[in-house]
Amino acid sequence: xxxxxxxxxxxxxxxxxxxxxxxxxxxxxxxxxxxxxxxxxxxxxxxxxxxxxxxxxxxxxxxxxxxxxxxxxxxxxxxxxxxxxxxxxxxxxxxxxxxxxxxxxxxxxxxxxxxxxxxxxxxxxxxxxxxxxxxxxxxxxxxxxxxxxxxxxxxxxxxxxxxxxxxxxxxxxxxxxxxxxxxxxxxxxxxxxxxxxxxxxxxxxxxxxxxxxxxxxxxxxxxxxxxxxxxxxxxxxxxxxxxxxxxxxxxxxxxxxxxxxxxxxxxxxxxxxxxxxxxxxxxxxxxxxxxxxxxxxxxxxxxxxxxxxxxxxxxxxxxxxxxxxxxxxxxxxxxxxx
Amino acid sequence: xxxxxxxxxxxxxxxxxxxxxxxxxxxxxxxxxxxxxxxxxxxxxxxxxxxxxxxxxxxxxxxxxxxxxxxxxxxxxxxxxxxxxxxxxxxxxxxxxxxxxxxxxxxxxxxxxxxxxxxxxxxxxxxxxxxxxxxxxxxxxxxxxxxxxxxxxxxxxxxxxxxxxxxxxxxxxxxxxxxxxxxxxxxxxxxxxxxxxxxxxxxxxxxxxxxxxxxxxxxxxxxxxxxxxxxxxxxxxxxxxxxxxxxxxxxxxxxxxxxxxxxxxxxxxxxxxxxxxxxxxxxxxxxxxxxxxxxxxxxxxxxxxxxxxxxxxxxxxxxxxxxxxxxxxxxxxxxxxx
DNA sequence: CTGAAAGCGCTTACAG
DNA sequence: CTGAAAGCGCTTACAG
Numbered sequence: 001x002x003x004x005x006x007x008x009x010x011x012x013x014x015x016x017x018x019x020x021x022x023x024x025x026x027x028x029x030x031x032x033x034x035x036x037x038x039x040x041x042x043x044x045x046x047x048x049x050x051x052x053x054x055x056x057x058x059x060x061x062x063x064x065x066x067x068x069x070x071x072x073x074x075x076x077x078x079x080x081x082x083x084x085x086x087x088x089x090x091x092x093x094x095x096x097x098x099x100x101x102x103x104x105x106x107x108x109x110x111x112x113x114x115x116x117x118x119x120x121x122x123x124x125x126x127x128x129x130x131x132x133x134x135x136x137x138x139x140x141x142x143x144x145x146x147x148x149x150x151x152x153x154x155x156x157x158x159x160x161x162x163x164x165x166x167x168x169x170x171x172x173x174x175x176x177x178x179x180x181x182x183x184x185x186x187x188x189x190x191x192x193x194x195x196x197x198x199x200x201x202x203x204x205x206x207x208x209x210x211x212x213x214x215x216x217x218x219x220x221x222x223x224x225x226x227x228x229x230x231x232x233x234x235x236x237x238x239x240x241x242x243x244x245x246x247x248x249x250x251x252x253x254x255x256x257x258x259x260x261x262x263x264x265x266x267x268x269x270x271x272x273x274x275x276x277x278x279x280x281x282x283x284x285x286x287x288x289x290x291x292x293x294x295x296x297x298x299x300x301x302x303x304x305x306x307x308x309x310x311x312x313x314x315x316x317x318x319x320x321x322x323x324x325x326x327x328x329x330x331x332x333x334x335x336x337x338x
Numbered sequence: 339x340x341x342x343x344x345x346x347x348x349x350x351x352x353x354x355x356x357x358x359x360x361x362x363x364x365x366x367x368x369x370x371x372x373x374x375x376x377x378x379x380x381x382x383x384x385x386x387x388x389x390x391x392x393x394x395x396x397x398x399x400x401x402x403x404x405x406x407x408x409x410x411x412x413x414x415x416x417x418x419x420x421x422x423x424x425x426x427x428x429x430x431x432x433x434x435x436x437x438x439x440x441x442x443x444x445x446x447x448x449x450x451x452x453x454x455x456x457x458x459x460x461x462x463x464x465x466x467x468x469x470x471x472x473x474x475x476x477x478x479x480x481x482x483x484x485x486x487x488x489x490x491x492x493x494x495x496x497x498x499x500x501x502x503x504x505x506x507x508x509x510x511x512x513x514x515x516x517x518x519x520x521x522x523x524x525x526x527x528x529x530x531x532x533x534x535x536x537x538x539x540x541x542x543x544x545x546x547x548x549x550x551x552x553x554x555x556x557x558x559x560x561x562x563x564x565x566x567x568x569x570x571x572x573x574x575x576x577x578x579x580x581x582x583x584x585x586x587x588x589x590x591x592x593x594x595x596x597x598x599x600x601x602x603x604x605x606x607x608x609x610x611x612x613x614x615x616x617x618x619x620x621x622x623x624x625x626x627x628x629x630x631x632x633x634x635x636x637x638x639x640x641x642x643x644x645x646x647x648x649x650x651x652x653x654x655x656x657x658x659x660x661x662x663x664x665x666x667x668x669x670x671x672x673x674x675x676x
Numbered sequence: 677c678t679g680a681a682a683g684c685g686c687t688t689a690c691a692g
Numbered sequence: 693c694t695g696a697a698a699g700c701g702c703t704t705a706c707a708g
Contacts, residue, residue, distance in 0.1 A: 002700095002701055002702080003701065003702065004702095012678075012679085013678065013679040013680070014679085014680095014701090014702080014703090015678070015679060015680080015681095015703080015704075016677085016678055016679075018703060019678090019703090019704090024704095026677060026678090027677070028677055028678090031677075031678080043449070043472065044449070045446060045450050046450070046701085046702070047391070047449075047450070047452065047700090047702065048451055048702095049388075049391040049451075049452070049701080050387075050700070050703090051702055051703080052387040052684095052702090053385070053388050053391055053686085053700090053702070053703095054683080054701080054702050054703045054704085074412065077433055081432075081433050082435070092430065093431040093432075093433065094419075095416060095431065097416070097420065108383060111382070112384070112385070112386045113387075114385065134381065227621065227624045228620075231624065253621075256621070256625075257624055259624075260624040260625070260626060260628075263626050282565055282566075283565065283591075283594070286565045286569065286594055286597075286598040287594075287598070287626070288598060288601050288626045340684095340685055340686080341685065341686065342685080342686095350694075350695085351694065351695040352685090352686080352687090352695085352696095353687080353694070353696080354693085356686070356687055357687090357688090357693095360687085364693060364694090365693070365694085366694090369693080369694080384686070385684090385686070387684085387685080387686090388684070388685035388686035388687090389685080389686055389687080390686090391684090391685085391686070391687095391700050391701065391702085392686045392687045392699080392700050393686085393700090677708105678707105679706105679707090679708090680707090680708105681704100681705100681706090682703100682704090682705090683703095683704095684701105684702085686699100686700085687698100688697100688698090690695105690696095690698100691695090691697105692693105692694085692695085
């Protein structure tokens with residue numbers, strides 16, 4: 001069943017049917033009614049492949065999700081898909097492996113699908129700079145920001161994220177104000193992850209501001225952003241720095257993994273050691289103990305990211321780099337030493 | 339840049355370029371080499387919209403995910419996308435809301451995208467039977483099974499799932515063998531969810547086999563499949579059935595929500611009450627206490643589901659309904675009363 | 677307001 | 693082994 005069949009049955013031409021179905025102006029009510037009646041009768045839907053092939057303005061937004069295990073990205077994805085339903089765009093979702101090259105994948109998608117724009121959830125799309133240059137449509141990075149915000153390499157890349165450095169500062173200061181002095185970090189690999197670097201910078205700035213010592217050798221435990229990563233890191237931490245009173249952790253899943261590991265070692269939270277997370281996942285607020293953490297505002301992140309992208313697509317706006325406010329969630333995983 | 343440009347630069351016709359790019363036989367090595375050299379030079383990729391429009395055999399598999407918050411589905415999705423990378427198909431993912439009508443969404447996708455087949459992760463695609471009839475391509479339901487397996491309504495629907503009834507029986511029997519007699523249930527709405535009915539049937543059969551009483555009024559607590567659902571259900575449970583010694587819970591997230599609620603009420607697990615989950619999420623094995631649960635085998639579920647779908651697509655095989663083995667995970671959430 | 681026609685970028689019999 | 697051509701199902705100037 002094609003638009004031709006519909007046209008024949010209506011007694012109109014295919015052009016008129018196309019215009020009716022796309023809500024274009026300049027169609028008589030009579031035609032519109034007749035056409036819709038037979039379209040409804042058959043439940044006819046336009047073939048998207050033909051539509052996209054023909055359309056001048058592409059109407060697909062590609063969403064690249066890197067790290068399907070991340071609960072945070074799923075919330076974002078759900079919100080984005082919802083918003084898009086009320087807009088003349090549809091989403092095309094791609095789930096990448098942790099170790100895939102996101103920029104390369106984006107290039108392939110760019111050529112194959114000709115999307116109107118690309119949303120990156122996670123990943124570091126500016127890493128392969130030359131490759132990124134090939135992508136000529138607006139892009140937005142959500143929940144992370146590019147290394148080099150005014151770099152010429154990323155002329156078409158916007159970003160919306162939490163101010164990771166400030167949030168980390170805030171969280172660290174909270175630990176310090178609760179009397180903690182010897183604070184370790186469980187975080188990502190600093191060389192490869194600018195997100196981890198920003199969070200570490202915020203942490204370190206707070207430590208410095210309060211004149212607290214930090215020895216990276218023994219007090220920074222690199223970890224995967226996963227439960228198992230946090231689990232393993234916690235036991236390393238106890239070996240390297242047995243007298244730590246608190247741990248600043250760069251994600252809730254790391255924190256939850258670490259909590260489990262501490263429990264196995266007979267170390268009680270927050271009695272024996274305090275811990276903070278990052279992200280504000282719902283599962284972290286149901287865990288025992290509830291994790292004290294920074295909640296990233298998924299709704300704002302998704303909304304701002306999308307509108308920045310649409311502004312670029314529809315009005316040719318320059319890329320912007322925005323922060324959305326975070327929320328500090330006081331759980332039960334930090335003990336006051338005062 | 340189109341296939342025409344490539345053809346011109348190569349000095350071949352578009353047909354030859356198309357055949358080279360699609361690895362069709364009957365092409366000289368010379369032509370193939372020449373074509374690939376200029377394709378690589380420009381990083382040219384075929385326009386998928388035109389390709390799909392033209393192709394006889396569609397090469398897209400639509401994946402409908404219902405309930406993006408479910409960690410189980412994400413594992414499945416990641417495995418499926420991985421497998422598909424080595425096959426001549428690509429995945430088109432759609433994330434639905436919990437309350438969307440999955441069958442209706444599938445119909446729309448069927449008409450719009452003309453996929454080769456459809457994978458349902460969760461949902462009850464046989465629920466709107468007449469609508470489902472409109473879908474003429476092979477479908478597979480993963481991690482659930484249709485109500486009526488040999489129904490004429492679902493001639494093109496396969497399924498791969500855990501034997502929910504047997505698994506629930508097993509889990510319940512484990513509680514009973516540990517001396518539990520008064521066992522409550524936190525589960526889904528039985529009217530609307532055949533999955534919940536199957537799990538409940540397994541539970542009830544075990545209770546009957548061991549001559550244990552069960553009063554559905556006071557001992558079955560209906561709940562959403564979510565953390566908050568389990569959290570709320572636990573406090574209802576304590577009011578309705580304060581002397582329960584164990585709770586059979588229909589999902590790990592429900593169990594984790596319930597655990598948190600029990601902790602808030604000062605009820606200790608497993609000392610005061612025992613609990614079991616379902617799914618075997620990694621997060622449940624890192625929680626405190628570790629949840630005793632049924633682990634669904636995501637890898638087998640995804641692999642079997644995909645191969646059943648491909649068998650139908652490529653060899654016209656009849657739909658099949660398979661179970662994959664589950665694993666019982668002994669955690670720390672059940673106390674032996676013996 | 678409507679129709680006839682060109683053309684989007686491919687694939688695939690058909691003929692050579 | 694290769695090319696010329698038809699056609700997939702749409703949209704959109706163009707003409708009326």
